[in-house]
Amino acid sequence: xxxxxxxxxxxxxxxxxxxxxxxxxxxxxxxxxxxxxxxxxxxxxxxxxxxxxxxxxxxxxxxxxxxxxxxxxxxxxxxxxxxxxxxxxxxxxxxxxxxxxxxxxxxxxxxxxxxxxxxxxxxxxxxxxxxxxxxxxxxxxxxxxxxxxxxxxxxxxxxxxxxxxxxxxxxxxxxxxxxxxxxxxxxxxxxxxxxxxxx
Amino acid sequence: xxxxxxxxxxxxxxxxxxxxxxxxxxxxxxxxxxxxxxxxxxxxxxxxxxxxxxxxxxxxxxxxxxxxxxxxxxxxxxxxxxxxxxxxxxxxxxxxxxxxxxxxxxxxxxxxxxxxxxxxxxxxxxxxxxxxxxxxxxxxxxxxxxxxxxxxxxxxxxxxxxxxxxxxxxxxxxxxxxxxxxxxxxxxxxxxxxxxxxx
DNA sequence: GTCTATAAAATGATAGAC
DNA sequence: GTCTATCATTTTATAGAC
Numbered sequence: 001x002x003x004x005x006x007x008x009x010x011x012x013x014x015x016x017x018x019x020x021x022x023x024x025x026x027x028x029x030x031x032x033x034x035x036x037x038x039x040x041x042x043x044x045x046x047x048x049x050x051x052x053x054x055x056x057x058x059x060x061x062x063x064x065x066x067x068x069x070x071x072x073x074x075x076x077x078x079x080x081x082x083x084x085x086x087x088x089x090x091x092x093x094x095x096x097x098x099x100x101x102x103x104x105x106x107x108x109x110x111x112x113x114x115x116x117x118x119x120x121x122x123x124x125x126x127x128x129x130x131x132x133x134x135x136x137x138x139x140x141x142x143x144x145x146x147x148x149x150x151x152x153x154x155x156x157x158x159x160x161x162x163x164x165x166x167x168x169x170x171x172x173x174x175x176x177x178x179x180x181x182x183x184x185x186x187x188x189x190x191x192x193x194x195x196x197x198x199x
Numbered sequence: 200x201x202x203x204x205x206x207x208x209x210x211x212x213x214x215x216x217x218x219x220x221x222x223x224x225x226x227x228x229x230x231x232x233x234x235x236x237x238x239x240x241x242x243x244x245x246x247x248x249x250x251x252x253x254x255x256x257x258x259x260x261x262x263x264x265x266x267x268x269x270x271x272x273x274x275x276x277x278x279x280x281x282x283x284x285x286x287x288x289x290x291x292x293x294x295x296x297x298x299x300x301x302x303x304x305x306x307x308x309x310x311x312x313x314x315x316x317x318x319x320x321x322x323x324x325x326x327x328x329x330x331x332x333x334x335x336x337x338x339x340x341x342x343x344x345x346x347x348x349x350x351x352x353x354x355x356x357x358x359x360x361x362x363x364x365x366x367x368x369x370x371x372x373x374x375x376x377x378x379x380x381x382x383x384x385x386x387x388x389x390x391x392x393x394x395x396x397x398x
Numbered sequence: 399g400t401c402t403a404t405a406a407a408a409t410g411a412t413a414g415a416c
Numbered sequence: 417g418t419c420t421a422t423c424a425t426t427t428t429a430t431a432g433a434c
Binding site: 020024105107111120127152154157158159162176184188 | 218219220221222223304305306308309310315316319323326327344345346348349350351352353355356357358359360361362363364367368370371372373375379380382383384386387388390391
Binding site for chain 4: 026027028039041043044049050
């Protein structure tokens, strides 16, 4: 443990920026939450500026996201029918773990465009690629649907939307729990695929 | 036309708060964008405080959202097969129209909890109810799926997610256009429903 | 590495002339 | 209803003692 001051500052900045945004977070508040004397300027022994700490927070969260994704990719997903459901639940779990990064994005997209596009690569694009991989593996005959790419878009949109609605409003659309949501999404995919297979 | 100063201030505040958030928007910047002398304080002849103008902006956007929804509900949706696709495209269009409100939410949820829950009622809950209504009407035998409520959650999540990803990153997941997305989502629903009907 | 003290700028808000 | 001028406060950031 033994968190260094630098780490406590990063924790404090992440927490506060998630809640209040970048302009809404003062250096004084960060110092206070990090256990430093508020207004003392001790912050500046560790970071050059407020923007510098934001970028450092961002980098740390992006690395965490990479690590979560790696352990996620090693997870066992080999069963035939329920594989999709479990896969979707894992994706939701992953989104919850990288929630801080998504919150930073939701608040500050536009302020630091360079960072925004890097989140896009890390979350959405890698999410798409990985989902494509698992869909082709988990479905009996692969995605037999007419437009596999659009199918991916639907899946990624549904997972993202479910997470974000929960994040913004504190509850899911229609108050349906994650497992119920995931099972229904999986059922839609498999039913449609079977249908298109011409059974 | 002939926008009053009050309306120009509301426009300026909406624009700036969407981009920079509430704490990131200064009264001076609002004045400048509204054609007033920046830093003059003329703003305060029209609004008591920065919070007051935020609330006024919010109310105006909420009223606009209600109006958009009313004309939306009067739209003709009576064809059998493509009705769902067109319905989903209308929903996406509606989300684009109430985009400002969604942006205010994404940025400032948590700062004004009373306003957040009102957006939730107006957008998500009314969206759910209306979607339920149209699903039961547009599908041949009604939603034959095993869990109609979870199906609604999937639909609303997918539509919300598609919109928000586009909002945050400037492009849809996997770069699939709205009509392709809507058609695929509709195909999923109808295929699944037929399947459950036991044909 | 943290503190006190403080500089320099920005910001929310007000007073009063026109 | 808008302007100039201004105030009080907050905020970013620095200097120097310990």
